[in-house]
Amino acid sequence: DVKVTQSSRYLVKRTGEKVFLECVQDMDHENMFWYRQDPGLGLRLIYFSYDVKMKEKGDIPEGYSVSREKKERFSLILESASTNQTSMYLCASMWGSGNTIYFGEGSWLTVV
Amino acid sequence: DQQVKQNSPSLSVQEGRISILNCDYTNSMFDYFLWYKKYPAEGPTFLISISSIKDKNEDGRFTVFLNKSAKHLSLHIVPSQPGDSAVYFCAATPGGSNYKLTFGKGTLLTVNP
Secondary structure (H helix, E strand, O other): OOOOEEOOOEEEEOOOOEEEEEEEEEOOOEEOOOEEEEOOOOOEEEEEEEEEEEEOOOOOOOEEEEEEEEOOOOEEEEOOOOHOOOEEEEEEEEOOOOOOEEEEEOOEEEEO | OOOEEOOOOEEEEEEEOOOEEEEEEEEEEOOOOEEEEEEOOOEEEEEEEEEOOOOOEEEEOEEEEEEEEOOEEEEEEEOOHHOOEEEEEEEEEEEEEEEEEEEEOOEEEEEOO
16 A cells, blocks of 8 residues: 655644655655645645656745655745645655555644 | 636535535546545545546446536445545546646535434
């Protein structure tokens, strides 16, 4: 079974703090993604990466950056957290293109 | 512009009956479609998919139908069970070298015992 692990399930951070959300997958997938899920808005893509050190902006990249130094690890960075970034963040990975995407369990971030 | 639309935010059905969840899309380049199920405080899990070369795909109690001319797909769950109560997301991708999935906003299904 594919395993996508998000290191932090629940975080509370202060406005202006730098926040790191870490994600690791164990299936050697080339593609990794960061989504956020908000009530009534569904899943929105923040960034994705199709290879080590490669990244592309998704639909809502503002206020976020990412890092992919190793194939199995994809980090989401909030440079200066704001209250409107309070959300559930979902990491995912996929092999190839047009295939099934596998999600982690999610990280609940509250910015106060 | 919402390319994948799930117009029903919620659906309630009785245990044992059929649940039908609908999804419409606008991008004619989409050729691969997926359904995901999500319980509260968990990540979405893959349920079933369909390629545009097919009009039906079945897996146990779950069947997905695709009507390309209408740009419409639906997920049928028969018989519905209380454990099916969750949010269901429809997703689509152009496939090929484009691996970006576009999700709908989700439909909350409640199956009443």
